[in-house]
Amino acid sequence: MKTCLHTLATLVLTLATMLCAVPTHAEDGYDLWLRYHLLAPEQAKLYRDHATEIIIGSATPTQIVTRDELQRGLHGLLGNTLPLSDTVTHDGAIIVGTSASSPLIAKLQLDTQSIGNEGYVIRSVVLDGHTATAIVGRSDIGALYGAFHFLRLLQTGQPIDHLDLHESPRITLRVLDHWDYLNGQVERGYAGTSIWDWWKLPDWRAPRYTDYARANASIGINGTVLNDVVSGATILTPVYLEKVAALADVFRPYGIRVYLSVRFSAPIEIGGLKTADPLDPQVQAWWRAKADEIYKLIPDFGGFLVKADSEGQPGPKDYHRTHADGANMFADVLAPHGGVVMWRTFVYSQASADDRAKQAYEEFKPLDGQFHANVLLQTKNGPIDFQPREPFHPLFGAMPKTPLMMEFEITKEYLGFATHLVYLGPLYEEVLSSDTMVRGKGSTVAKVIDGSLEGHTLSGMAGDANIGTDRNWCGSDFNQANWYVFGRLAWNPTLSSRTIAEEWVRMTFTNNEAFVKPVVDMMMGSREAAVDYMTPLGLLHLMGPGHHYGPAPWDASESEADWRPVYYHRADHLGIGFDRTSNGSNAVAQYAPPIAAQFNDVKQTPERFLLYFHHVPWDYRMRSGQTLWYELVAHYTRGVDDVKQMQETWRHLDGYIDEERYQQVAAFLAIQEKEAQWWRDACIAYFQSISGLPLPPGYAPPQRSLKYYESLSFPYVPGFSSW
Numbered sequence: 001m002k003t004c005l006h007t008l009a010t011l012v013l014t015l016a017t018m019l020c021a022v023p024t025h026a027e028d029g030y031d032l033w034l035r036y037h038l039l040a041p042e043q044a045k046l047y048r049d050h051a052t053e054i055i056i057g058s059a060t061p062t063q064i065v066t067r068d069e070l071q072r073g074l075h076g077l078l079g080n081t082l083p084l085s086d087t088v089t090h091d092g093a094i095i096v097g098t099s100a101s102s103p104l105i106a107k108l109q110l111d112t113q114s115i116g117n118e119g120y121v122i123r124s125v126v127l128d129g130h131t132a133t134a135i136v137g138r139s140d141i142g143a144l145y146g147a148f149h150f151l152r153l154l155q156t157g158q159p160i161d162h163l164d165l166h167e168s169p170r171i172t173l174r175v176l177d178h179w180d181y182l183n184g185q186v187e188r189g190y191a192g193t194s195i196w197d198w199w200k201l202p203d204w205r206a207p208r209y210t211d212y213a214r215a216n217a218s219i220g221i222n223g224t225v226l227n228d229v230v231s232g233a234t235i236l237t238p239v240y241l242e243k244v245a246a247l248a249d250v251f252r253p254y255g256i257r258v259y260l261s262v263r264f265s266a267p268i269e270i271g272g273l274k275t276a277d278p279l280d281p282q283v284q285a286w287w288r289a290k291a292d293e294i295y296k297l298i299p300d301f302g303g304f305l306v307k308a309d310s311e312g313q314p315g316p317k318d319y320h321r322t323h324a325d326g327a328n329m330f331a332d333v334l335a336p337h338g339g340v341v342m343w344r345t346f347v348y349s350q351a352s353a354d355d356r357a358k359q360a361y362e363e364f365k366p367l368d369g370q371f372h373a374n375v376l377l378q379t380k381n382g383p384i385d386f387q388p389r390e391p392f393h394p395l396f397g398a399m400p401k402t403p404l405m406m407e408f409e410i411t412k413e414y415l416g417f418a419t420h421l422v423y424l425g426p427l428y429e430e431v432l433s434s435d436t437m438v439r440g441k442g443s444t445v446a447k448v449i450d451g452s453l454e455g456h457t458l459s460g461m462a463g464d465a466n467i468g469t470d471r472n473w474c475g476s477d478f479n480q481a482n483w484y485v486f487g488r489l490a491w492n493p494t495l496s497s498r499t500i501a502e503e504w505v506r507m508t509f510t511n512n513e514a515f516v517k518p519v520v521d522m523m524m525g526s527r528e529a530a531v532d533y534m535t536p537l538g539l540l541h542l543m544g545p546g547h548h549y550g551p552a553p554w555d556a557s558e559s560e561a562d563w564r565p566v567y568y569h570r571a572d573h574l575g576i577g578f579d580r581t582s583n584g585s586n587a588v589a590q591y592a593p594p595i596a597a598q599f600n601d602v603k604q605t606p607e608r609f610l611l612y613f614h615h616v617p618w619d620y621r622m623r624s625g626q627t628l629w630y631e632l633v634a635h636y637t638r639g640v641d642d643v644k645q646m647q648e649t650w651r652h653l654d655g656y657i658d659e660e661r662y663q664q665v666a667a668f669l670a671i672q673e674k675e676a677q678w679w680r681d682a683c684i685a686y687f688q689s690i691s692g693l694p695l696p697p698g699y700a701p702p703q704r705s706l707k708y709y710e711s712l713s714f715p716y717v718p719g720f721s722s723w
């Protein structure tokens with residue numbers, strides 16, 4: 001009888017565990033990583049003693065959302081609603097807030113000097129004779145961030161009984177840039193239309209705005225630029241500013257400030273002036289009045305993002321002024337209100353280009369020291385344009401007197417749109433950990449942008465968002481990881497992308513080790529796979545013209561030379577690659593001398609950047625001993641094989657997660673495989689037509705003719721139209 005009962009109990013426990021591990025209902029991905037599903041019973045049991053009641057300091061809007069998030073999270077994870085309390089009545093209280101707002105926290109006398117205004121301490125304490133967990137910030141926002149961290153510990157199955165965590169962000173401005181238009185289109189958006197329902201704002205504040213704010217706050221994002229950098233001046237009109245103010249109200253409790261992209265020529269377009277010259281007193285007065293109007297509506301408005309003198313956008317050069325003249329005009333009108341200017345360095349003019357890669361440096365480096373204190377120069381991670389792989393931008397480290405802000409692209413404009421599984425963590429990490437050598441070894445890009453290398457207090461990281469109206473926000477479940485890793489690295493750019501991937505997998509899917517490990521491995525290899533099947537060995541910008549979908553290495557149809565793939569790969573019958581050495585465009589000279597020397601020497605250049613810096617013969621001997629042609633074919637082939645391997649991995653994971661998300665990932669991997677094959681075959685067919693070389697033995701020929709690949713056209717690619 002005893003054995004029978006024992007067997008029955010084991011059966012019930014196993015069944016319960018299975019039910020918790022494998023959701024019985026379909027999921028649509030809406031909850032992102034804030035998916036507070038019931039933990040396995042044995043895990044929940046461990047936590048329950050440390051989560052018995054919630055005590056907040058005062059009922060400020062931020063403390064209320066903090067309390068609500070804790071209640072919601074703990075209810076979901078542990079299955080019971082935690083009572084709210086004012087005093088510690090028994091063991092296991094969670095006390096959250098600041099010492100200014102909570103006498104209980106004040107009593108603890110925790111040292112919060114080092115955590116800054118947005119940091120927090122999470123400490124296991126004894127208070128009034130009871131064990132408790134204190135989540136303490138110097139501001140309400142710090143405490144909110146701490147609460148999200150505490151929930152993450154439970155979501156990822158970590159112990160919470162002896163906590164002593166101190167965290168603070170290393171970067172001041174952690175911002176999402178939305179490339180959203182007022183008509184709902186999203187430039188380079190692959191997840192539906194804009195989540196901002198401008199038409200119904202300010203009266204209808206969709207619940208989704210709050211969920212957006214929760215998701216961002218959970219990873220420390222504290223700013224959002226609502227509109228595209230090229231979206232026109234209408235956003236600055238009173239009708240739209242009211243709508244912007246409504247969004248700012250929703251985001252405020254979550255510590256998220258609103259910013260706007262502004263059009264340089266707005267004083268002409270909506271102000272009735274004849275000029276937008278930044279040194280014209282009337283223009284300055286117009287912007288000053290506009291800034292005052294905005295701050296009246298939105299007292300914590302963050303500031304302006306500006307794309308000027310770039311890709312046809314108006315800017316100070318129209319008036320023979322410099323970028324510094326332009327940026328400083330905005331800086332001066334924002335400074336009295338505490339706002340900043342994020343001035344983009346993504347500039348190139350086709351007229352003067354001998355090498356597009358050099359232009360931002362050439363225009364901005366001489367201006368170092370001329371920008372006012374509240375200007376940041378927002379610089380893309382690489383010198384070209386968010387390619388699957390580029391070396392780090394030479395401006396990082398080159399302007400010691402100016403805060404340089406990182407711009408990463410989260411939306412996968414050049415990396416397979418929504419359907420390719422490409423985790424961008426390794427790309428971001430590769431750039432952030434690159435050594436600029438400007439102040440000797442260890443002068444990493446991360447230290448440039450967090451301000452520590454040159455002692456800047458203002459610092460920033462922006463990510464071009466991949467968010468839209470799709471139910472799963474990002475067009476695919478795995479794309480959510482790219483939003484997540486961006487936020488986590490903006491908080492701390494030295495974190496490892498693997499660690500972040502693991503956190504995300506556990507929170508988004510399951511803690512089951514049999515699932516976590518292979519999925520993290522798959523994510524970590526996914527970016528290299530995409531580089532291999534799209535643009536290996538330092539190639540870049542081989543995508544279809546304008547829309548950037550699929551391969552078109554043959555394309556020379558674009559109006560501007562440096563929008564054409566042929567401009568970038570420069571393949572001819574002798575060899576391939578862009579000579580940026582001292583014999584070529586000399587772009588290498590923009591790097592610090594030790595790096596320049598390395599990139600200038602074909603033998604020292606890492607092979608992943610080979611064709612970015614060098615034009616080399618097809619029979620050039622690679623480190624493997626094989627020819628360049630052989631390696632090129634091998635990389636393209638490996639990329640496809642890697643995707644097949646990802647599919648295989650995923651096939652083994654059926655049953656670990658809900659069917660709905662499982663099936664969509666499987667279907668998208670099939671699309672990725674098809675497109676990876678297309679990329680490989682089209683590129684090999686084209687490069688073979690140039691090199692005239694036979695395929696290396698053992699490598700399959702392209703499935704279709706070059707003519708076929710060249711004939712493909714795609715008039716309705718998402719994320720791109722003639723605007």
Ligand code: GCV
Nearest residue numbers: 179187188229230307346385
């Ligand atoms: C917002 C690339 C993209 C454009 C984008 C531009 C930029 O050129 O293709 O869509 O425009 O970068 O970052 O300004």
